[in-house]
Amino acid sequence: MSDPVIELLESVWDSIAGLGADLSDEQWDTPTECPGWSVRDQVSHIIGTELMLAGMKTEPPAGEGGLNDIAAFNEAQIAPRRSRPGPEVLAEMVDICGRRLEMLRIMPAEKWDEMGFTPIGKAPYRTFMHIRVFDCWAHEQDMRRALDIPGHLSGPVVQHxxxxxxxxxxxxxxxxxxxxxxxxxxxxxxxxxxxxxxxxxxxxxxxxxxxxxxxxxxxxxxxxxxxxxxxxxxxxxxxxxxxxxxxxxxxxxxxxxxxxxxxxx
CATH class of the missing domain: 3.30.1050.10 (SCP2 sterol-binding domain)
Structure with a gap:
């Protein structure tokens, strides 16, 4: 079974990959409106979530004081990638997102309807993927505003x-x-x-x-x-x-x- 949300995910991930393709070291380090997160960190955040959804190994939370579970998970995925070159982090995102698309395209119908964890509470897996489109596009826009490179403000992903x-x-x-x-x-x-x-x-x-x-x-x-x-x-x-x-x-x-x-x- 193929769900239309798969094409939306592919589109937003392609747009982020295109944005990052020619960034300088300075641009990768540019702070964004998410406190403490650079452009590189935004990409690392996407990587960590998709690794988790793929059932692959992620960095264990370090028990940061005052952070809730989701924030601690995010910081654990971001911190070890801060010392890596931006293009290397981007390549990792392209790789895991490509794997995720392959997984989603062969996912059985019952899995899409399966109830489970999502950022808004228990809901069907399909709903989580719709949230992923929104989350990835929102972070793409965080990067674009920080870099003063506007774009991807129209089309199916945006309407979604x-x-x-x-x-x-x-x-x-x-x-x-x-x-x-x-x-x-x-x-x-x-x-x-x-x-x-x-x-x-x-x-x-x-x-x-x-x-x-x-x-x-x-x-x-x-x-x-x-x-x-x-x-x-x-x-x-x-x-x-x-x-x-x-x-x-x-x-x-x-x-x-x-x-x-x-x-x-």
């Missing part, structure tokens, strides 16, 4: 990730921002083929809806800024002050929604 963000906007609008009953919020994102997207608060619950013709709030920005805000990479207040994201309608509620956009932990 924007759809992922959209499914979480009810949580942002209702739970985090506390939008009142009857609120209609429209997210107008430049570069999102699914935009504008609506969220309505009905019977005390915020959930995706058709965009209202006269929304309570309109939030407008571009794909890169929207993703960076949702992932907590940039400060929402600073983005508002700089005009990177604008709000219409009920400006106070709109600002609260923008301030609540970071939801990826």
């Amino acid at each position: 990730c924007l759809d992922w963000h959209a499914r979480n906007m009810g949580f942002v609008v209702g739970k985090k921002a506390g939008a009142p009953e009857g609120s209609n919020v429209v997210f107008d994102i430049d570069g999102d083929a699914g935009s504008p997207r609506g969220v309505a608060v009905i019977d005390g619950r915020a959930k995706p809806s058709a965009p209202a013709p006269h929304p309570t709030v309109t939030v407008h920005t571009d794909v890169d800024t929207y993703n960076a805000l949702c992932c907590g990479r940039i400060d929402p207040g600073a983005a508002l002050a700089a005009g990177l994201v604008t709000v219409g309608g009920d400006t106070e509620l709109g600002k609260q929604i923008v301030l609540s956009l970071p939801y990826v932990s």
